[in-house]
Amino acid sequence: MKKLDESLLTNLPPFRKLDRSQIRQILDAATPVRINAGDAFFDQGDTAEKFFLLLDGHIRVVKMTPDGEQVIALHIASGQLFGIAAGLGKATYPATSVAADECLALYWPNVMWDRFVATYDGFATETYKVVGERLDEMNKRIVEMATQQVEQRVACVLLRLINQAGRKVPDGIEIDFPITRQNISDMTGTTLHTVSRLLSAWEKSGIVASKRSKVTVTEPHQLVLLSGATG
Amino acid sequence: MKKLDESLLTNLPPFRKLDRSQIRQILDAATPVRINAGDAFFDQGDTAEKFFLLLDGHIRVVKMTPDGEQVIALHIASGQLFGIAAGLGKATYPATSVAADECLALYWPNVMWDRFVATYDGFATETYKVVGERLDEMNKRIVEMATQQVEQRVACVLLRLINQAGRKVPDGIEIDFPITRQNISDMTGTTLHTVSRLLSAWEKSGIVASKRSKVTVTEPHQLVLLSGATG
DNA sequence: CGCATGTTTGAAATAGGTCAAGTGGCGTGG
DNA sequence: CCACGCCACTTGACCTATTTCAAACATGCG
Numbered sequence: 001m002k003k004l005d006e007s008l009l010t011n012l013p014p015f016r017k018l019d020r021s022q023i024r025q026i027l028d029a030a031t032p033v034r035i036n037a038g039d040a041f042f043d044q045g046d047t048a049e050k051f052f053l054l055l056d057g058h059i060r061v062v063k064m065t066p067d068g069e070q071v072i073a074l075h076i077a078s079g080q081l082f083g084i085a086a087g088l089g090k091a092t093y094p095a096t097s098v099a100a101d102e103c104l105a106l107y108w109p110n111v112m113w114d115r116f117v118a119t120y121d122g123f124a125t126e127t128y129k130v131v132g133e134r135l136d137e138m139n140k141r142i143v144e145m146a147t148q149q150v151e152q153r154v155a156c157v158l159l160r161l162i163n164q165a166g167r168k169v170p171d172g173i174e175i176d177f178p179i180t181r182q183n184i185s186d187m188t189g190t191t192l193h194t195v196s197r198l199l200s201a202w203e204k205s206g207i208v209a210s211k212r213s214k215v216t217v218t219e220p221h222q223l224v225l226l227s228g229a230t231g
Numbered sequence: 232m233k234k235l236d237e238s239l240l241t242n243l244p245p246f247r248k249l250d251r252s253q254i255r256q257i258l259d260a261a262t263p264v265r266i267n268a269g270d271a272f273f274d275q276g277d278t279a280e281k282f283f284l285l286l287d288g289h290i291r292v293v294k295m296t297p298d299g300e301q302v303i304a305l306h307i308a309s310g311q312l313f314g315i316a317a318g319l320g321k322a323t324y325p326a327t328s329v330a331a332d333e334c335l336a337l338y339w340p341n342v343m344w345d346r347f348v349a350t351y352d353g354f355a356t357e358t359y360k361v362v363g364e365r366l367d368e369m370n371k372r373i374v375e376m377a378t379q380q381v382e383q384r385v386a387c388v389l390l391r392l393i394n395q396a397g398r399k400v401p402d403g404i405e406i407d408f409p410i411t412r413q414n415i416s417d418m419t420g421t422t423l424h425t426v427s428r429l430l431s432a433w434e435k436s437g438i439v440a441s442k443r444s445k446v447t448v449t450e451p452h453q454l455v456l457l458s459g460a461t462g
Numbered sequence: 463c464g465c466a467t468g469t470t471t472g473a474a475a476t477a478g479g480t481c482a483a484g485t486g487g488c489g490t491g492g
Numbered sequence: 493c494c495a496c497g498c499c500a501c502t503t504g505a506c507c508t509a510t511t512t513c514a515a516a517c518a519t520g521c522g
Binding site: 002031180181182192193196197200212213 | 467468469470472
Binding site: 010063065067069071073085087088089090094095117124125126128129131132134135136138139141142143145147148186188213228 | 263294296298300302304306319320321325326328348355356357360362363365367369370372373374376378381417419420431446459
């Protein structure tokens, strides 16, 4: 196995305060994994034995209900830690991590978690900051689901996605990974039919453009208006 | 100010591993506060300068939307830390903490947070375990809101409440703090009318009994059935 | 080229929200 | 101690956003 390049980690929040030799140590302890779109790094309920860092690609964090329905709790973009059950005192992963596109990640065994926290200055702080942000995001979703109509929720989700995984293209901002109407409905607690109708309508008004599994927002501002300005 | 009794903290998770002298130190650094039902320890958006431990009473964690609607994110029972923005790298409190009944709490200035984490063994671990549990709970709520109908959501909330703050009474399990239909609707993303209709119906079937601002579940098992078994 | 997967769209059905009106307990102040 | 007013609660009637059902229609991969 060839050595991983140190530049992979240098600029990521959890490792920002570390020097080259520390990063070297961390990398030498890491195992790389690559998975295809649609596959999972781990499943909900699996014993949590490792924690991960996503280097490339996008992950959908999916929860399954007992009766088979699924809900997408959030997305993870490259550069972020995930599967950190270890850090939160959990024995099993609370959700499944499905690759939205081809993904490359590193992982470490859980025993390293405490070591990282103890040894590397800033690792704990930066990490729990990320946890705080996820808490916030989930909070916002709860509020949205509780107070807003479907149209606004879908608008919010698209805005959030272009913020987290948007790529500038000539005619607007494109969501940088494959995403279906069904996916969007799993994020908003609605049906693919309703999402389809909404996107069709928005496409007619020139707010979005979409192909199969691909969405581009052409008029973000219009979408903000539709979203009820909650973000 | 008279000295606080050490037994207050001895059996709470964050302090479980500490000895008497350590607990003494912690208590000596704490300030007690008492607030009335309906008042708030802090408001959403306030600069986060302290973190709290609830000794007695029940708190509603409330988020306000820009347009004045409110959503109850979760409840906090006595013995739990709250307002721990500090530990998650946040500069302001993300929600308002309203007392559901008369509340007694201790607080410490934020600077103590890092000290606690560094000095007291087990404090960080136990605390982040609590964060993990809240994440879980929020997750569950998101899934519920996304997949279940109002009736099931309300059933779930009642079950959760009797778990977290239930008190055995002759005719069932009572929620140990005042709670209105409006409160329940703020927790489930519905209207007080719908909640009222549901409770009326359940009261007719003998599943619950309720007075003004008081709910008792008489047939928890029936409620589990109605909840769709997600919990 | 054909199948699987994703998408569109109409029509019918409904859960639950909105509107409106009224009841009843309870604490306060006279 | 009583009456007043507030606040929580209830209930009916109506209305509509969204889901459900059903049926085609694209698109792209093997």
